[in-house]
Amino acid sequence: MSYQVIARKYRPQLFDDVVGQRLVTDTLKNAIQTNRVAHGYIFSGGRGVGKTSTARILAKSLNCVQGPTVTPCGECPSCREIAAGNSVDVFEIDAASNRGIDEIRELRESVRYLPARDRYKVFIIDEVHMLTTEAFNALLKTLEEPPPRSLFVLATTEPHKLPATIQSRCQHFAFRLLDYSEIFRRLQEICKAEKIQADEGSLSVLAQAAEGSLRDALSLLDQVIAACGENLEEGRVRQMLGVVPTRLLKEMTESVHAADGRRVLEMVNELAAEGYELNHFAGEYVRYIRNLMIARNCGETSPLLQVPSDERKTLGQLAGLFSEEDLTRFFQILLRTEGELRYSLAPRFHLEMGLLKLVHARRLASLESLLAQLGQAAATPKQSSAVPRGSFAPSGGAGSPIKAQEPSAQPTRAEPSRMSAPAAPSPATPAPRPSAAAPLPAALAEPATSAVSNDPLHSIKSVLFEQSNKFLSSCLDHVSGWRFEDGEVRFLFPKSAATFADLIRTREQSEKLRAICTQVLGEPVRICVTLEEPEGQAAVARPGARERAENDPVVEAICKKFECTVVDVKDLSQE
Numbered sequence: 352m353s354y355q356v357i358a359r360k361y362r363p364q365l366f367d368d369v370v371g372q373r374l375v376t377d378t379l380k381n382a383i384q385t386n387r388v389a390h391g392y393i394f395s396g397g398r399g400v401g402k403t404s405t406a407r408i409l410a411k412s413l414n415c416v417q418g419p420t421v422t423p424c425g426e427c428p429s430c431r432e433i434a435a436g437n438s439v440d441v442f443e444i445d446a447a448s449n450r451g452i453d454e455i456r457e458l459r460e461s462v463r464y465l466p467a468r469d470r471y472k473v474f475i476i477d478e479v480h481m482l483t484t485e486a487f488n489a490l491l492k493t494l495e496e497p498p499p500r501s502l503f504v505l506a507t508t509e510p511h512k513l514p515a516t517i518q519s520r521c522q523h524f525a526f527r528l529l530d531y532s533e534i535f536r537r538l539q540e541i542c543k544a545e546k547i548q549a550d551e552g553s554l555s556v557l558a559q560a561a562e563g564s565l566r567d568a569l570s571l572l573d574q575v576i577a578a579c580g581e582n583l584e585e586g587r588v589r590q591m592l593g594v595v596p597t598r599l600l601k602e603m604t605e606s607v608h609a610a611d612g613r614r615v616l617e618m619v620n621e622l623a624a625e626g627y628e629l630n631h632f633a634g635e636y637v638r639y640i641r642n643l644m645i646a647r648n649c650g651e652t653s654p655l656l657q658v659p660s661d662e663r664k665t666l667g668q669l670a671g672l673f674s675e676e677d678l679t680r681f682f683q684i685l686l687r688t689e690g691e692l693r694y695s696l697a698p699r700f701h702l703e704m705g706l707l708k709l710v711h712a713r714r715l716a717s718l719e720s721l722l723a724q725l726g727q728a729a730a731t732p733k734q735s736s737a738v739p740r741g742s743f744a745p746s747g748g749a750g751s752p753i754k755a756q757e758p759s760a761q762p763t764r765a766e767p768s769r770m771s772a773p774a775a776p777s778p779a780t781p782a783p784r785p786s787a788a789a790p791l792p793a794a795l796a797e798p799a800t801s802a803v804s805n806d807p808l809h810s811i812k813s814v815l816f817e818q819s820n821k822f823l824s825s826c827l828d829h830v831s832g833w834r835f836e837d838g839e840v841r842f843l844f845p846k847s848a849a850t851f852a853d854l855i856r857t858r859e860q861s862e863k864l865r866a867i868c869t870q871v872l873g874e875p876v877r878i879c880v881t882l883e884e885p886e887g888q889a890a891v892a893r894p895g896a897r898e899r900a901e902n903d904p905v906v907e908a909i910c911k912k913f914e915c916t917v918v919d920v921k922d923l924s925q926e
């Protein structure tokens with residue numbers, strides 16, 4: 352007798368033989384037992400997960416001489432013919448090669464006649480999503496008014512491509528991808544039945560490579576038996592399937608841990624020289640990192656680990672070297688690298704860069720922790736950054752390199768826009784200025800305003816905000832600097848914002864502003880609104896963008912954290 356491939360030889364013949372699809376098979380069994388079998392079913396799911404097999408079992412259950420039964424005998428002519436795929440009343444149609452209206456018309460014609468011998472006429476249409484629109488419409492008619500004793504099973508890997516009209520007339524069963532352990536166990540059973548000696552490692556490689564499809568696992572098994580005979584061992588199987596040895600994955604991980612970029616690159620070279628598919632390697636490594644993540648979270652004995660038992664310990668140890676955060680980051684980097692490799696013309700370079708990123712990723716702090724630190728740094732500004740009286744303090748408005756935020760009444764909130772650099776050309780004599788750390792002028796600490804800020808301009812804006820005076824507040828957004836000297840508060844506007852300066856100069860507005868400034872600064876003041884001097888002079892009055900940036904607490908914190916310096920500063924107000 353000719354050789355029958357393992358996948359076909361071990362096609363499940365009973366509902367209980369179907370691996371991993373309990374939900375589907377139990378429901379179908381129940382329907383048969385209660386005589387509630389529908390006329391139309393959609394079986395969807397990945398390739399090789401049991402759709403056709405289950406459809407045939409359903410057909411057998413209904414047509415078995417001893418049926419309808421949930422345990423078809425497998426002996427009667429109906430059962431045997433259905434299993435062999437040549438029953439007179441069970442039709443398997445491949446919609447991928449019979450897509451057109453003619454085939455469906457033929458089918459409709461055939462449906463009209465009663466079954467020749469069995470109880471039901473069953474139509475199993477594989478890859479049904481491939482039908483043309485006309486063919487779907489023709490099929491729809493039949494599904495709408497199904498002749499008695501007819502049953503349609505529409506199998507597809509892409510259920511979303513089925514018209515809603517078809518979907519709504521069928522019961523839909525989604526077949527899931529199979530677990531690593533389900534596939535592994537099935538491989539073990541079949542090897543035992545076939546008297547194949549296979550070590551755990553080799554079956555593990557097959558189970559992983561199958562990626563959820565039992566048929567793929569069995570086809571691969573056939574392939575390695577053909578190549579290696581009846582004794583399978585991991586090394587050969589890996590080599591045959593082009594699967595990277597675990598040893599390499601382990602060493603790669605150790606090199607990443609040791610931040611040994613050189614070794615990482617050498618290993619890529621070895622992989623390429625030995626003819627491994629680099630994107631295959633990337634995929635393997637993604638899986639390896641995933642396993643490390645499981646080991647880190649659930650321990651090395653977790654059933655979620657997709658590895659043979661002797662590898663578990665190593666995984667557990669390696670996982671201990673990394674934080675969860677590291678592993679998550681590795682996973683993301685590798686996933687992206689794998690995706691890029693698929694379309695890359697220079698996959699090797701992509702892989703090298705991707706792996707080097709892993710090496711460096713460990714040195715990076717998490718965004719969350721950085722933000723937290725920056726928040727702290729900004730919340731506790733340096734004393735020395737006070738703006739001396741009589742000098743222009745740059746504002747967070749249009750004149751600032753960083754765009755201003757809404758004025759906030761919350762005193763502790765970090766304020767990225769605040770530039771508190773000493774603006775005086777002679778910083779040698781910094782006079783004390785209202786500051787959160789320094790003694791505050793009376794009004795600042797008073798409940799008259801709940802805004803306690805170390806920047807009076809900010810406090811002024813806060814008061815305006817509380818008074819819902821959007822008009823003045825938005826005018827002040829354009830202030831590029833301000834000065835408080837001899838009872839006069841001078842607001843400086845860039846030429847481009849002259850209109851806003853004019854608006855504030857109106858009697859009504861300047862009076863309002865004066866009242867607020869008096870309140871905030873704790874003494875009677877006069878208000879003066881001026882435009883920036885052309886070029887040179889303004890530069891003296893106002894610190895350069897660089898100086899302001901370098902003294903900004905946020906910038907400072909970043910420099911400290913990353914051990915870097917400010918190379919270039921761009922003053923956005925100049926744009």
Ligand SMILES: Nc1ncnc2c1ncn2[C@@H]1O[C@H](COP(=O)(O)OP(=O)(O)OP(=O)(O)O)[C@@H](O)[C@H]1O
Nearest residue numbers: 358361362369370398399400401402403404565566
């Ligand atoms: N759930 C399963 N339980 C047991 N064996 C299975 C299962 N899924 C697949 N197999 C094995 O794979 C072979 C193919 O399965 P089947 O034809 O049922 O898959 P399918 O889902 O119809 O795939 P396709 O979408 O490619 O048509 C079967 O003969 C059987 O050996």
Ligand SMILES: [Mg+2]
Nearest residue numbers: 402403477506
């Ligand atoms: Mg199928």
Ligand SMILES: [Zn+2]
Nearest residue numbers: 415424427430
């Ligand atoms: Zn039977």
